[in-house]
Amino acid sequence: MSSKARRVxxxxxxxxxxLNAARxxxxxxxYENVSMRRIAEKIDYSPTTVYLHFTDKADLLxxxxxxxxxxxxxxxxxxxxxxxxxxxxxxxxxxxxxxxGLKHPDHYRLTFMVQHxxxxxxxxxxxxxxxxxxxxxxxxxxxxxxxxVFRRLDLSLTSQALWAGVHGxxxxxxxxxxxxxxxxxxxxxxxxxxxxxxxANGERCKSISTFNPRTLNPTTQRP
Amino acid sequence: MSSKARRVxxxxxxxxxxLNAARxxxxxxxYENVSMRRIAEKIDYSPTTVYLHFTDKADLLxxxxxxxxxxxxxxxxxxxxxxxxxxxxxxxxxxxxxxxGLKHPDHYRLTFMVQHxxxxxxxxxxxxxxxxxxxxxxxxxxxxxxxxVFRRLDLSLTSQALWAGVHGxxxxxxxxxxxxxxxxxxxxxxxxxxxxxxxANGERCKSISTFNPRTLNPTTQRP
Numbered sequence: 001m002s003s004k005a006r007r008v009x010x011x012x013x014x015x016x017x018x019l020n021a022a023r024x025x026x027x028x029x030x031y032e033n034v035s036m037r038r039i040a041e042k043i044d045y046s047p048t049t050v051y052l053h054f055t056d057k058a059d060l061l062x063x064x065x066x067x068x069x070x071x072x073x074x075x076x077x078x079x080x081x082x083x084x085x086x087x088x089x090x091x092x093x094x095x096x097x098x099x100x101g102l103k104h105p106d107h108y109r110l111t112f113m114v115q116h117x118x119x120x121x122x123x124x125x126x127x128x129x130x131x132x133x134x135x136x137x138x139x140x141x142x143x144x145x146x147x148x149v150f151r152r153l154d155l156s157l158t159s160q161a162l163w164a165g166v167h168g169x170x171x172x173x174x175x176x177x178x179x180x181x182x183x184x185x186x187x188x189x190x191x192x193x194x195x196x197x198x199x200a201n202g203e204r205c206k207s208i209s210t211f212n213p214r215t216l217n218p219t220t221q222r223p
Numbered sequence: 224m225s226s227k228a229r230r231v232x233x234x235x236x237x238x239x240x241x242l243n244a245a246r247x248x249x250x251x252x253x254y255e256n257v258s259m260r261r262i263a264e265k266i267d268y269s270p271t272t273v274y275l276h277f278t279d280k281a282d283l284l285x286x287x288x289x290x291x292x293x294x295x296x297x298x299x300x301x302x303x304x305x306x307x308x309x310x311x312x313x314x315x316x317x318x319x320x321x322x323x324g325l326k327h328p329d330h331y332r333l334t335f336m337v338q339h340x341x342x343x344x345x346x347x348x349x350x351x352x353x354x355x356x357x358x359x360x361x362x363x364x365x366x367x368x369x370x371x372v373f374r375r376l377d378l379s380l381t382s383q384a385l386w387a388g389v390h391g392x393x394x395x396x397x398x399x400x401x402x403x404x405x406x407x408x409x410x411x412x413x414x415x416x417x418x419x420x421x422x423a424n425g426e427r428c429k430s431i432s433t434f435n436p437r438t439l440n441p442t443t444q445r446p
Binding site for chain 1 (some may be wrong): 380
């Protein structure tokens with residue numbers, strides 16, 4: 001191996017080590033309570049070395065989240081390439097998302113369950129893996145609407161509502177593994193199936209929902 | 224005021240002060256990183272005083288969560304007493320849950336978004352306010368199934384799936400307020416309506432879902 005190749009490899013290994021240490025500390029002590037100095041101490045380097053690779057704590061967090069999403073995008077890209085009906089594809093993506101979160105709870109927690117500083121990730125969102133992951137979900141929803149599987153709903157609104165649903169079961173299973181769940185897989189299936197069924201055919205229930213959601217007061221019911 | 228009445232009031236005020244300090248510290252530094260000593264220091268009392276009112280840290284956490292649920296139960300009890308159709312009632316309860324979380328993000332985060340020690344809350348669950356809050360949701364779902372609004376689904380599974388859905392939008396709006404949400408209220412409405420519509424009428428979509436959710440591989444599609 002050339003000395004240049006060795007340097008490249010060593011640099012990658014060090015970045016990896018810093019990221020792992022930061023992730024562990026963020027999960028353990030909370031993002032706000034960890035300093036760059038503490039991260040450096042954990043792996044026996046000087047803070048200066050850490051700053052050579054990451055501009056600040058937010059940069060570290062961004063890279064950890066990007067890693068999370070890159071794995072999810074790789075899985076999603078494979079799924080989207082399948083020649084299967086759009087609803088099956090969308091449900092598979094939803095299921096893949098949930099399985100992913102349960103398999104990588106620390107990554108998931110840090111990316112979606114912990115509050116970040118306002119604007120910390122958002123300003124880099126446009127070109128991020130997180131954006132690509134959401135775009136994959138969105139493209140599956142788009143296909144379902146285009147092919148008439150779903151009603152003519154607003155694309156972004158529908159994608160965000162679906163994301164909220166799959167996030168709900170993922171994050172509860174991570175935060176409350178001891179809750180007396182009847183059957184985890186059955187709950188996942190029922191939720192994903194039901195949300196999609198509602199997107200496809202939500203008219204029956206919609207007409208009954210006549211309460212004022214802003215005030216939580218029931219209004220006169222339609223006949 | 225008699226001296227006994229004064230003592231009772233002072234005791235309640237002190238408990239309140241300890242609970243507020245504990246909640247602030249748990250949210251700020253993470254539950255695992257806070258000691259009883261730190262909580263005592265924050266309000267200028269000795270640890271012994273804190274121990275007179277709460278047996279340990281888990282006891283404090285339990286009481287904070289109970290407080291969260293007691294507020295929700297009070298709201299739920301009012302809703303359930305309304306003479307309105309069961310689906311409207313259920314949707315109102317879901318909406319009340321979400322609004323409650325958004326209005327009390329620190330309580331909500333600590334109760335549902337942070338990992339507790341295994342068994343820490345669960346052993347006291349049976350007689351808790353948390354249990355009562357879930358029973359309220361469950362009773363609304365039960366009425367929907369009994370009156371034929373929903374299909375004949377498993378009651379507990381359906382209640383848990385619905386909870387996961389409303390938790391999803393609540394916790395994402397708390398953890399990611401800066402995400403480019405199209406319209407928060409619209410997303411909430413669409414998710415709650417869709418899950419319920421799926422519980423009512425999920426057959427159409429169910430038959431298309433023929434992938435193997437364990438392996439994420441599509442199986443042969445039904446005609």
